Amino acid sequence: xxxxxxxxxxxxxxxxxxxxxxxxxxxxxxxxxxxxxxxxxxxxxxxxxxxxxxxxxxxxxxxxxxxxxxxxxxxxxxxxxxxxxxxxxxxxxxxxxxxxxxxxxxxxxxxxxxxxxxxxxxxxxxxxxxxxxxxxxxxxxxxxxxxxxxxxxxxxxxxx
Amino acid sequence: xxxxxxxxxxxxxxxxxxxxxxxxxxxxxxxxxxxxxxxxxxxxxxxxxxxxxxxxxxxxxxxxxxxxxxxxxxxxxxxxxxxxxxxxxxxxxxxxxxxxxxxxxxxxxxxxxxxxxxxxxxxxxxxxxxxxxxxxxxxxxxxxxxxxxxxxxxxxxxxxxxxxxxxxxxxxxxxxxxxxxxxxxxxxxxxxxx
Numbered sequence: 001x002x003x004x005x006x007x008x009x010x011x012x013x014x015x016x017x018x019x020x021x022x023x024x025x026x027x028x029x030x031x032x033x034x035x036x037x038x039x040x041x042x043x044x045x046x047x048x049x050x051x052x053x054x055x056x057x058x059x060x061x062x063x064x065x066x067x068x069x070x071x072x073x074x075x076x077x078x079x080x081x082x083x084x085x086x087x088x089x090x091x092x093x094x095x096x097x098x099x100x101x102x103x104x105x106x107x108x109x110x111x112x113x114x115x116x117x118x119x120x121x122x123x124x125x126x127x128x129x130x131x132x133x134x135x136x137x138x139x140x141x142x143x144x145x146x147x148x149x150x151x152x153x154x155x156x157x158x159x160x
Numbered sequence: 161x162x163x164x165x166x167x168x169x170x171x172x173x174x175x176x177x178x179x180x181x182x183x184x185x186x187x188x189x190x191x192x193x194x195x196x197x198x199x200x201x202x203x204x205x206x207x208x209x210x211x212x213x214x215x216x217x218x219x220x221x222x223x224x225x226x227x228x229x230x231x232x233x234x235x236x237x238x239x240x241x242x243x244x245x246x247x248x249x250x251x252x253x254x255x256x257x258x259x260x261x262x263x264x265x266x267x268x269x270x271x272x273x274x275x276x277x278x279x280x281x282x283x284x285x286x287x288x289x290x291x292x293x294x295x296x297x298x299x300x301x302x303x304x305x306x307x308x309x310x311x312x313x314x315x316x317x318x319x320x321x322x323x324x325x326x327x328x329x330x331x332x333x334x335x336x337x338x339x340x341x342x343x344x345x346x347x348x349x350x351x352x353x354x
Contacts (some may be wrong), residue, residue: 003255003288005162005351013167038255039219039235040163040172054202054221058235062207062216065251146228147164147171150352158224158232158348159341 005147006036007136012128013043019124020045023101027117028109030089033102034125035060042099060093060102068095083111096122099129161255162351170231173347174255175340178280179262180272181213181241184301187330188262189218189236192340195333196222214240217252224344234344241276250283258295258347259284260339262330263318265300265308270317277318295346296323299339304329 008016020032024046031046033053039061041053064082071079082093092114094101101122103114163172177185186206193204200223207216218238223231239249253259261280263273281291300314315325324342328335 003161005164007164008166010167013165036161036163036255038161038163038174040174040255042163042165052203054233054235055205055219058219058221059205062251065254066216066248069247069251146230147351150227150348154227155345155348158227158344 004140005136006133007139008042008132009135012132012135015128016043016125017045019121019128023103023117023121027103027105027114029103029105029114030108031104033057033060033100033104035100035102037061037064037095037098037100046104056102060091060100064093064095064100081115085111092118094118094122096126097129098133099125101125162257162347164230168231169229170233171227171351172233172235173257173344173351174235174237175258175260175343175347176252176256177236177238177260177262178249178276179241179301180264180269180276181243183241183262183264183269183273183276184328184330185238185241185262186214186218188260188299188301188328188336188339189220189238191330191333191336192222192236193220195337200224213242214238215245216240216248227348232348234347236340243275243279246279246283249279250286253283253287253289256284256287256289256294257350258297258343259291260297260299260343261318262299262301262328263314265302265314266305267307267309270309270314273314273318277320292321295343295350296321297339297343297346298323298325299328299335300325301328301330301335303327303334304332 024032033044034042035057039058041057067079080095084091089106092103179185202221204220206218209215220236222234237252239252326335326339
């Protein structure tokens with residue numbers, strides 16, 4: 001069967017947002033994203049404009065999935081960070097367990113600064129996500145999820 | 161893995177379209193994309209070769225509506241069908257919530273269908289999934305072609321577990337939304353159980 005859902009609760013989401021906001025300011029980034037390794041966007045902060053953040057998250061996850069497989073082919077377990085440097089905009093991706101911390105930055109910042117600040121934020125993000133994973137299991141086991149009450153009628157209504 | 165965000169009140173699920181090369185997986189997504197209102201969909205991303213064959217994956221987010229106050233968003237992916245892209249297929253199956261197997265009904269593609277379905281079972285197993293327990297739909301595509309194998313033969317060869325089976329002509333949209341609805345329903349029903 002499919003794996004149990006991964007649930008982020010409100011207070012965890014807000015704590016994640018605070019970490020992302022601070023990271024964004026500290027490393028003068030354009031935007032910071034937290035993405036699940038399966039490609040689901042979890043939280044973001046910064047100058048998003050009209051960026052398609054859902055596609056961005058999916059492509060970041062695909063990118064890391066491909067580089068992780070390449071790492072294994074050459075005998076590495078994982079590349080803990082992936083960097084793409086453009087002429088004006090650059091991307092730094094840090095792998096945190098089952099999630100990715102993605103920093104989009106331009107000439108206002110430097111890769112060195114982003115790496116240092118992202119490292120500290122990674123530990124905080126990892127702690128919150130670990131808590132979310134533990135609580136997801138408890139919620140699932142206790143059937144506390146509101147989805148236990150979904151009716152066939154609810155599901156059918158989506159397709160009318 | 162379904163991702164539920166209580167703060168933004170969203171449910172995100174991942175559905176993967178699987179099948180042999182040129183069976184119509186991308187055409188399914190293209191039809192869904194073309195037929196959906198702009199506010200319900202994101203961009204259709206295609207990582208394809210110069211000859212328009214899927215190289216890594218196609219992706220489109222689709223919002224279906226709300227259930228119990230939660231927006232339900234389905235992330236639809238296709239895999240590359242060609243045999244030599246197996247490493248990519250494995251990656252795309254990570255975190256999957258539901259699978260659509262798109263079979264090519266043409267007689268001469270029967271072996272390719274069987275091989276691809278076997279590959280799906282193997283790749284799911286390597287990711288810790290069991291096809292027998294996963295939301296799953298079989299779509300028999302290209303029913304309009306003169307060399308299409310009879311439904312009974314295809315169902316017997318490719319059926320695995322009394323899964324819903326839909327006839328389709330993805331190029332004109334026949335059966336495309338029925339397939340999507342069937343797998344999406346199973347995914348949401350699974351969510352209720354978990």
